[in-house]
Amino acid sequence: MKSKITLALAFFIASATSAFAQMQRMSTEERVKNVMEKLAPLNLTQDQQDKTKTVFTDFYNNQMKMMQEARESGQMPDRSAFEKLTxxxxxxxxxxxxxxxxxxxxxxIEPSMRPQRRNN
Known part of the structure; x- marks a missing residue:
């Protein structure tokens, strides 16, 4: 009985670890939707919302492009380029x-948009 519980617990931990390791990055559309939900308390007009969506869509697309280029080159992303983009x-x-x-x-709002670091 004790070994079954231990085995079940080990299986659960392995499954949970695997699930967290495979979490996918959010798409640009998901990120923009998330930001727009966080911006709701600002009560932006429809025109402001549309323009803001465009700004964040461009920002996240450029950010993803920069990260992809860095991955392909095997180098660290250029921090100053990210700062200019921001x-x-x-x-x-x-x-x-x-x-x-x-x-x-x-x-x-912006502080809540930053990715939370996990303690490993």
Whole structure:
């Protein structure tokens, strides 16, 4: 009986580990949808929402392209290029949202968009 429980527990741990290891990255569309849900408290107009979707779609597509190029070359991604990409996104968002809403975005929403690091 004890060995069956141990075997079942080992199988469960192995299955869970395998499942977490195989988690897929979210597509650009899923990421944009997630961001737009987080932006809901800002009460953006429909025009602002449409423009913001475009900005984030372009941002995530460019980000994925940069990561893919880095993987293919076997080098680390260029941090300064990512920073320029983010600065460009922020400049466009500030134009769309205005100063006050953009500040709320940077202070309240953007921190929740960053990937959470797992302790290994």
């Amino acid at each position: 600065a460009s996104r922020d400049k466009e968002l500030q134009t769309i949202m205005g100063k006050d809403l953009f500040k709320k975005f940077k202070d309240d």
